[in-house]
Amino acid sequence: MLQDAPSPAETVLDVAGLAKSFTVARSWLGRGRKSLRAVDGVDFSIRRGETLSLVGESGSGKSTLARLCLKLIEPTAGRIQLFGRSIESLPPRAMRPLRRNLQMVFQDPFASLNPRLTVGQILGEPIRNFRIAPEADIAARVEALLARVGLPADVVSRRAHEFSGGQRQRIGIARALAPEPQLIVLDEPVSALDVSVQAQVLNLLGDLQAQAGYAYLFVSHDLAVVRHISHRVAVMYLGRIVEIGPVERLFSAPRHPYTEALLAAVPDPATRHRAGTRRRGTGLRGEIPSPIDPPSGCAFRTRCPLATERCARERPALMAGKDGHAVACHVRQD
């Protein structure tokens, strides 16, 4: 493991070498397939009660990685361990009971709730599927879930379109809580919400974690939110983790030039001042390269101010430093 090896009992999810390619184009007669490497060899683990954030630009593979962890899409390669048990090659039927431990809150609360079902039916579905409660107790369970996310009990008979974005996201969170999971993957859970509602939902997530000790895998591109909510942060670039470490260390002393550039782009007075004085010229230029035809060696070298000839030849490995702070960079490695 890259971090100071957590004891196996504490580790909820552990992934190693996880990769996912999509076939994007097949030339005429099916020769010369092109594949898009959305996630390209990722290792990390999440402990009980911990929030690990995944940050990166659009197209860096964050959402794909989040869905891989839940096996909502099948990985191309690599290992996924849930409480030490490998789940990467389990068929859907065998996976189903284990899904109880892994839940997800989706980015778009307008798309994640079936418009034909009532709130009661939506929340009753996981309770029934995982046999959390006998049929007679389901209504009481649903009410308790609504109370936990701050919604009145009388919403059970309403359908999703009758709610605002923030209320829908609360319903989505209640659905994820229903089977009492160990890990909740939060895929940009507040990015579709108004700023005033974002804070409410983030506070709710924080309270729930404090009460029940859920582990969160928090996918986001909002660094201010990430700094507020995370214990550890992993920075992704073109399907790979380029830097991972405790939140304060990563924000105060970033080591990968990409992390520096991301932090410099945050419109926060303190950060910008630092960027202006110490890291002038590290602002990102250009676009993220295509994952269909990624650069050789280090994926970031095409936009990196520090790139050397070695960066084009060798792909840098994620090397653990002190205090669980790891970086994948030839120049910045000790």
Next chain:
Amino acid sequence: MATASALDDDAVTHAVRRRPAWRRHPTVTAGLIILGLVCAMAIAAPWLASIDPTALSTAKRLRPPSPEFWFGTDMMGRDVWSRTLYGARVSVITGLTVAALATGIGLLLGLLAGFDRTIDAVMMRIMDGLMAIPAILLAIALMALTRASLGNVIIAIVVAEVPRVVRLARGIVLTLREATFVEAATASGTGFFGLLFRHILPNAVAPLVVQSTYIAASAMITEAILSFIGAGVPSSTPSWGNMMAEGRTVFQVAPQLVLFPGLCLSVTVLAINMLGDGLRDMLDPRLARRMK
């Protein structure tokens, strides 16, 4: 706060709901009333028509509308009112049966195509081929192979209409399979059949019901065209299409022979289309909310 805005939503929703459904969707109401009348005409034809629609009377040819013959008589002295009523039977049966069969078969084939890539590739090429032939030509060709009967007319029109339903159903299934709420249901431990019957089919029904109304309208017109050109129901059975075909030659002296069945066909098709448009607005909860 969340609770406060929930109460606001509540007030709005209830204010709108207080209006009865038939007033909120006037096109659906009007369409249903007209269709109800047409169906009543078709069912009650034996009682409403005092004269046998096939009884010939050479002495009373081409009479104008009168108290005895409300819609006049045709060139063989048959009562046009009775024939129009019985003609409604053919149109109603054709419309309903074709809509039900084409939608049912189309949905089944569309589901198969939406869930299996190999079936999809083969089936969609066949459907493309069928769609390349104009529906009316396909129906004429099929009728040319068989004996003229209402059953064969229905089969011919169903074959011509099914490809469009398959396309629609397949598209809907492919979209819904990737929908976030289906992904969410998978994460909630729902299996394949749960996803199919609880999440995919209920959301596919609304657009298919709307489509089926247009199929019913188009089937009635196709039946009339087939009967008009003599490739439809046998001329011994009165239908709006063959009535118009027979009346065509004497249109200048007895326009009522074409006018009444033509008017009935137009009004019926218009009513079905109004029903379809209204249902489309009514069955989409998101759209319905925006329209209020």
